[in-house]
Amino acid sequence: MLKRLLLYLSTATWARNVMTKWGVARRVARRFVAGEMLDEAVQATKELNDKGILVTLDYLGESVAAAKDTEEVVSTYQAVLDRIHKDGLNASVSVKLTHLGLDISEELCVNNVRHILTRAKQHNIPVTIDMESTAHTDTTLRIYRTMRDEYEFNNVGTVIQAYLYRTEKDMADLASENAHIRLCKGAYLEPADLAFPQKADTDQNYVKVMTQYLRANTNAYLCIATHDEAMIVAAEKLIKEERIAPDRFEFQMLYGVRSNRQEVLAKDYKMRVYVPFGEAWYPYFVRRLAERPANLWFFMKSFFRTA
Ligand code: FDA
Secondary structure (H helix, E strand, O other): OHHHHHHHHHHOHHHHHHHOOOHHHHHHHOOOOOOOOHHHHHHHHHHHHHOOOEEEEEEOOOOOOOHHHHHHHHHHHHHHHHHHHHHOOOEEEEEOHHHHOOOOOHHHHHHHHHHHHHHHHHOOOOEEEOOOOHHHHHHHHHHHHHHHHHOOOOOEEEEEEOOEOOHHHHHHHHHHOOOEEEEEOOOOOOOOOOEOOOHHHHHHHHHHHHHHHHHOOOOOEEEEEOOOHHHHHHHHHHHHHOOOOHHHEEEEEEOOOOHHHHHHHHHHOOEEEEEEEOOOOHHHHHHHHHHOHHHHHHHHHHHHHHO
């Protein structure tokens, strides 16, 4: 119930207007967001890289409604890519299609993604297209495949969500295409006819499709994106027992979540942390609150302490 309420609030404009005015919300959000400026994200990246942890940088924003506003998003991503190259950072980037104009027109979005992928390719930097709500699943997969097959970008990957019923079929197709996929549980409010309502079913599906993907006799690459110890233990068991080659997978977690575990995993495996930065932190932050009630209590305590 609480999770659904928070996921609703993550998309509500009135709630965003109220929350973003609170200094305390901004301070608590800093636990999950590297900062508002690129320099702060670069600093966080350097600190993680020093610990042997790779990074994927995300410029926060989604659901952009004016074509003009996407120009700034593209130029910021280009600046991020130039900075990764110049500073020799061990980092990729992650993008959201609705940040790049998908709600305005698919053509605009495709052009914007191409600009980013072109610069990324010049610097040999991978780009992951995040997955948003089910309103965008088909389009996201279509744009991912267009970039990979039609425009021949070999530096692009995308994301699949284990909570969707369609995922097993999508993952089977993507394995046969040697796709670079981040597998996560899924972070949006979805109806019961599209996504498992029960966490236990999502968890079971996660392990099932992860296993099928890693067992597939292909060069498909899997980013195991989770903080859930049960998922990590299942992945490690599979990797060890079936001698999955290190060039077939990596682990991924979010900035500010289970940092100690990130460091431990980085000793044995490729480990990448998703580092978001920018001013549009509200929906990202509220999705993080929804994932773990303890984060919400932490937020409430901080609020009442400073109120
Ligand atoms: P689960 O939610 O079951 O949590 C398991 C345990 O992990 C919790 O009990 C807690 O200990 C810890 N934990 C989880 N979340 C926490 C948090 N916010 N704060 C503190 N502890 C927490 N989703 C999506 O729909 N599209 C996308 O593109 C992405 N991209 C993405 C990239 C990366 C690198 C990650 C790690 C995750 C995503 N996600 C995502 C989010 C994902 O779908 C999911 O919502 C979260 O990862 C939480 O799910 P877990 O697998 O961690 O398990």
